[in-house]
Amino acid sequence: MRLFWLESKRLLLSGAFLIYSVLVCGFIVLNVNPLVNRSLATLPTANHYDAIYASDFRTLKNGVMSQLTTEYKANTYTTYPLGFAKTTALKSHERASMRTQIKALKQTKNRHALNLVIKRVNQLLGGHSSYTAANIATLARRQMTPKEARQDYQLIVTRDKISGAFARVFADIAGLIVGILPTVIIIAFCDADRRSRALATIQSKFASSGKRLATQYCASLIVLLLPVLVAGGYFTLRVNGLYPHQVIDRFAFMKAAVIWILPTLMISSAMGFMTYQLFSNFVGFAFQIGWWLVTTMIGARRVDGYYGWLLMPRHNSLHNVAYFYTHLNELLINRVSYAMFALIMVGVALLVAQLRKGGLHIAFSSQH
Amino acid sequence: MHTIEITNLTKTYRKKPTPALDHLTLAVDKGMFGLLGKNGAGKSTLMKILTTLEQPTTGNAVVCGIPLSQPQAIRDLIGYLPQNFAFYPNMTVANALAYLATLANVPVRAQRQRIAQLLADVNLTAKAHTKVRQLSGGMLQRLGIAQALINNPQVLIVDEPTAGLDPEERIRFRNLLTDFSSERTVLLSTHIVSDVEATTNQIGVLDHGQLLFTGTTNALITAATGHVFQALVPREAAVQFKQTHQISEQVTQADQSHFRFIAASSSQTPVTPTLEEAYLYLQTQHEGAGV
Structure with a gap:
């Protein structure tokens, strides 16, 4: 416990943490504040309903049909390998096949048949297109119906208790910055041993490298989550002030921080520890930038509700609440999985630390 | 039984044609022992092996009866002042010692008293709340010796401790080491002959990884x-x-x-x-x- 406190203090008092705190708090506050100013206390009036990604067969079929016909006529299809948009043109015999699929699409009567057709379309395009069971929702964006808007409002008031809706946006925004910055902070933190020539002194002490690294990891999670918690506390107070006569979930932002954001932080921090143990330099930050970029690009296609296997699940909307509660299990599985994966990464870091200091060090170092 | 017994110790590095240590055999008893050798003689390699920071290629060493195969037990018994000692520059002297005391498994309740005593011993009490980066070279070395003694070790291993110090600091530091050697084994590695001459008459001379001489200074003379x-x-x-x-x-x-x-x-x-x-x-x- 003493070591945990000392490591936390060391990170807290570092210049890197100060910069991190300013960036994290600034990024969250600047991006979430405009949304917090929107009122959720009353039912939206007609023509002011938010847009959603529909899931009903008719809207999905129409959306796919409209998009595919347009792309077919122009013979320019957009695919998204690793989340990055890429245009593709089909050869004449492939166009003929696509024409057949469009005809088949017109004949579909249910979601199952629709899925079979879009699967073939996706294959024709070489994969990574919008024509997959998971992605076609992006083609079915429309304004909510009055009934859907009422249901959305009811969920915000009763289940979200107002603050939950803001907390989702808060988690979405915070995830974006927590998904990348901690890696470089942690690498700089680890590299301080080398920069300050403290490594030999530290390694000659009783405590094992593994114990120190595990303690540092735990300390990093608490310390690097602090700016997120501070921002969450600020928004809890703001929402409380804006809705004095409503029932508010006062823990909504804290729950979002721990359940939604912490697993992302666990990964980006673990990436720092693991890659520093492996390479003893800042190359891990390049890996994390790559991971972050791919996740951001994939998530950018459905920012108002997309969880799947994204490192930073997206929900950049105060609405689309039904989607959130329908996919809550998916989100929780995502978060638990990433938390476990982070622990595996830390396990690898511990193993490498022990190998470098212990017996198999010989096999990995330049010495024999 | 000797405090440190080194038997046929060899350390080779890949890409280097000659071994850093070449079948070294040496025994060190309680008190101060000076290990002399020019730069590149293998002194630091030997220090790192004895402090379990590196592994020997072949051979063995036993510190206070504990073989190198039990590194944590050895680290519990030794104090180490590495060559060019430095520490986190933004930490205060007292915090640096508290941090290293925790790593050295010193009980939390004993830390405050131990740190105060060591700061007094190395004449750094007035600098307890000074940041490490603000210390002079001599003060930094004294902090180094304080941290090496934080766990009250039976064996103190110091590697080139006076390099870069001015004459006054060098003398003060040598006296400090001599004081500490009355209660424990101190292994002093240096290329400065006057450091050894002023502190001990038990020496070993290392060159190209081989022990050229071991005995008293008088015997060498x-x-x-x-x-x-x-x-x-x-x-x-x-x-x-x-x-x-x-x-x-x-x-x-x-x-x-x-x-x-x-x-x-x-x-x-x-x-x-x-x-x-x-x-x-x-x-x-x-x-x-x-x-």
């Missing part, structure tokens, strides 16, 4: 007796004299140069060797033997 000479040479002949002799000292006054030099034999007047000359004579013999 005795071995060189009859091989150190002095000569008074006219100034105009001094250049040629230097080219044909291994000079250990030169003092020029008026039109004459007074030389002390090392040779197997000479017609000049033999003199009693200093420890430094005895050390040079040993190195010369070793190199002359084709090593």
Whole structure:
């Protein structure tokens, strides 16, 4: 416990943490504040309903049909390998096949048949297109119906208790910055041993490298989550002030921080520890930038509700609440999985630390 | 039983044709032991192996009866001041010691008293709340020795501790080490002969990973007796004299140069060797033997 406190203090008092705190708090506050100013206390009036990604067969079929016909006529299809948009043109015999699929699409009567057709379309395009069971929702964006808007409002008031809706946006925004910055902070933190020539002194002490690294990891999670918690506390107070006569979930932002954001932080921090143990330099930050970029690009296609296997699940909307509660299990599985994966990464870091200091060090170092 | 027993220890590095340590066998008892050797002789490698920071290629060493295969048990018994000691620059002296005390498994309740005592011992009490980066070279070395003693070790291993210190700090630091050696084993590694001369009479001389000598300083001096000479040479002949002799000292006054030099034999007047000359004579013999 003493070591945990000392490591936390060391990170807290570092210049890197100060910069991190300013960036994290600034990024969250600047991006979430405009949304917090929107009122959720009353039912939206007609023509002011938010847009959603529909899931009903008719809207999905129409959306796919409209998009595919347009792309077919122009013979320019957009695919998204690793989340990055890429245009593709089909050869004449492939166009003929696509024409057949469009005809088949017109004949579909249910979601199952629709899925079979879009699967073939996706294959024709070489994969990574919008024509997959998971992605076609992006083609079915429309304004909510009055009934859907009422249901959305009811969920915000009763289940979200107002603050939950803001907390989702808060988690979405915070995830974006927590998904990348901690890696470089942690690498700089680890590299301080080398920069300050403290490594030999530290390694000659009783405590094992593994114990120190595990303690540092735990300390990093608490310390690097602090700016997120501070921002969450600020928004809890703001929402409380804006809705004095409503029932508010006062823990909504804290729950979002721990359940939604912490697993992302666990990964980006673990990436720092693991890659520093492996390479003893800042190359891990390049890996994390790559991971972050791919996740951001994939998530950018459905920012108002997309969880799947994204490192930073997206929900950049105060609405689309039904989607959130329908996919809550998916989100929780995502978060638990990433938390476990982070622990595996830390396990690898511990193993490498022990190998470098212990017996198999010989096999990995330049010495024999 | 010796405090440190090193048996046939060899350390080779990939891409380096000669071993850093070559079948080294050495025993060190309680008190101060000086390990002399020029840069690259293998001293730091030996220190790192004894502190379990590196693994030997072959051979073994036992520290207070514990083999190198039990690194954590060894680290619990030793204190180590590495070459060019430094620490987190933004930490205060007291916090740095508290941090290292925790790593050294010193009970939290005992830390405050222990740190206060060590700061007093190394005369750094007034600097307890000063940041490490604000310490002078001598103060930093004293912090280094304080951290090495934080777990009250049975064996203190110090690697080139006086390098870069001014004469006053060097003397103060040597005295400090001598004080600590009364209660424990201190292994002092250095290339500065005067450091050893001022602190101990038990020495080992290392060169190219091999132990050239182990014993008392007097024995080393005795071995060189009859091989150190002095000569008074006219100034105009001094250049040629230097080219044909291994000079250990030169003092020029008026039109004459007074030389002390090392040779197997000479017609000049033999003199009693200093420890430094005895050390040079040993190195010369070793190199002359084709090593």
